[in-house]
Amino acid sequence: MTSLTITCPTGALQHYCREAYLALDAQKRAFLAHYPDAHYPCETSVFSAVTLLRGDARIPDDIAQRIDGRSWIILTPFGTYDFRRGGQIILWDFGLVMPCPSGAPILIPAFVRHSFVRIQQGETRYVLLQWAGAGIRRFFENGKTLDEDFAVKATREEYQLRESTRRLSHLTSLDNFPKATSLPTGDLEFPYRGENPPPQ
Numbered sequence: 001m002t003s004l005t006i007t008c009p010t011g012a013l014q015h016y017c018r019e020a021y022l023a024l025d026a027q028k029r030a031f032l033a034h035y036p037d038a039h040y041p042c043e044t045s046v047f048s049a050v051t052l053l054r055g056d057a058r059i060p061d062d063i064a065q066r067i068d069g070r071s072w073i074i075l076t077p078f079g080t081y082d083f084r085r086g087g088q089i090i091l092w093d094f095g096l097v098m099p100c101p102s103g104a105p106i107l108i109p110a111f112v113r114h115s116f117v118r119i120q121q122g123e124t125r126y127v128l129l130q131w132a133g134a135g136i137r138r139f140f141e142n143g144k145t146l147d148e149d150f151a152v153k154a155t156r157e158e159y160q161l162r163e164s165t166r167r168l169s170h171l172t173s174l175d176n177f178p179k180a181t182s183l184p185t186g187d188l189e190f191p192y193r194g195e196n197p198p199p200q
């Protein structure tokens with residue numbers, strides 16, 4: 001039997017999206033303080049969930065519905081494929097196609113629609129998806145109560161407070177996205193536009 005050791009790189013999130021990283025780290029600490037027997041999939045990661053995608057690397061609908069759309073995801077492709085001939089990521093909302101070499105983590109906002117170009121016949125590719133579960137955010141919005149318990153026990157005032165908290169957290173979630181002035185300076189490689197990878 002083959003074993004797989006999974007590491008969860010979050011350096012890009014910590015470096016480029018520090019506010020988001022700190023918010024997820026605080027959420028993780030608070031959740032684990034409330035549920036000390038709970039486990040995050042990677043001790044070093046601030047993301048509450050990891051999914052291994054195969055084939056076309058499409059995120060299944062049941063997973064997509066559980067991802068916190070106000071946060072970020074990290075996609076790390078790996079396998080044996082020629083990233084210049086296939087496997088590129090398509091960011092539909094931006095009209096961008098970017099190369100995805102094996103082992104290179106890709107950090108994108110969770111709400112951005114994306115897919116991958118098919119790889120060549122005989123090649124293999126997997127994608128490690130790190131994501132923040134919306135259920136943990138709702139747990140805190142519910143006053144440290146699970147959705148099912150909140151629905152049964154909440155008073156009208158508690159329900160109204162939760163809804164106002166949700167609206168406020170939606171507005172403040174924009175602070176978790178970097179601004180041009182907060183990005184590191186220097187020579188950065190920007191994604192290219194178009195359907196074909198750049199010449200090597």
